[in-house]
């Protein structure tokens with residue numbers, strides 16, 4: 138009986154750990170916590186194996202620096218981001 142209580146606690150602990158690791162990897166804490174409840178240690182293994190999410194970037198054509206997609210100018214040389222042509226609805 139006590140064994141099952143311990144196993145259950147470890148299982149829940151895995152769910153918390155999966156959520157915690159997910160948060161560190163910029164992934165959804167709640168999704169991984171909820172996945173951790175049915176899958177326990179397996180969710181923990183899965184999130185441990187996943188790479189950290191990399192935010193989308195654009196490469197500066199002038200200095201080859203990777204900049205966040207949200208920034209309009211290169212952080213290094215100030216070169217403006219070359220965006221794909223905007224839709225033609227603008228007049």
Ligand SMILES: [Zn+2]
Pocket residue numbers: 197198199200201202211212213214215216
């Ligand atoms: Zn640059």
